[in-house]
Amino acid sequence: MIYGRCAACKNQRRRCPPDCIFFPYFPPNDSQRFAFVHRIYGGSNVGKKLQQLPHYVREEAANNLYLEAKCRIQDPVYGCVGIISKLYQQIHDTQIELAKIQTQIAFHKLQNPQFQAEKSNFNVESNLNSLPPQSNNSMGQFQWPSQATNWFN
Numbered sequence: 080m081i082y083g084r085c086a087a088c089k090n091q092r093r094r095c096p097p098d099c100i101f102f103p104y105f106p107p108n109d110s111q112r113f114a115f116v117h118r119i120y121g122g123s124n125v126g127k128k129l130q131q132l133p134h135y136v137r138e139e140a141a142n143n144l145y146l147e148a149k150c151r152i153q154d155p156v157y158g159c160v161g162i163i164s165k166l167y168q169q170i171h172d173t174q175i176e177l178a179k180i181q182t183q184i185a186f187h188k189l190q191n192p193q194f195q196a197e198k199s200n201f202n203v204e205s206n207l208n209s210l211p212p213q214s215n216n217s218m219g220q221f222q223w224p225s226q227a228t229n230w231f232n
């Protein structure tokens with residue numbers, strides 16, 4: 080059991096009421112968690128946002144606010160979008176590498192007569208078709224979830 084003021088009330092140097100909105104999501108033993116969201120969003124804005132949400136999504140919202148604030152502090156320009164963009168680039172690069180390797184395997188099977196029986200099982204063209212579409216913008220295929228609510232309006 081954790082006693083004392085929550086990290087938010089400690090940070091704001093105020094009494095932590097028994098029904099404190101922050102207490103379940105910003106426990107006293109993790110002061111950095113609140114410090115990050117306070118720095119990016121402002122502590123009172125975070126409290127208002129949590130109040131507006133149903134109880135069952137508050138923990139998830141607090142976790143995401145924390146992660147997004149942490150990313151924004153580490154990368155002030157791109158925030159978490161920078162991480163998403165890097166991961167999309169890795170997927171794209173890996174798909175290209177996979178298609179190249181599959182094409183090489185197909186080529187070597189063709190060169191080696193002992194694999195003649197399997198020749199009909201592959202198609203070089205299908206490997207080339209599995210290459211991802213070229214895009215100058217690595218975020219080109221990125222879609223925000225359509226059901227996501229914009230909590231920050």
Ligand SMILES: [Zn+2]
Nearest residue numbers: 085088095099
């Ligand atoms: Zn509190």
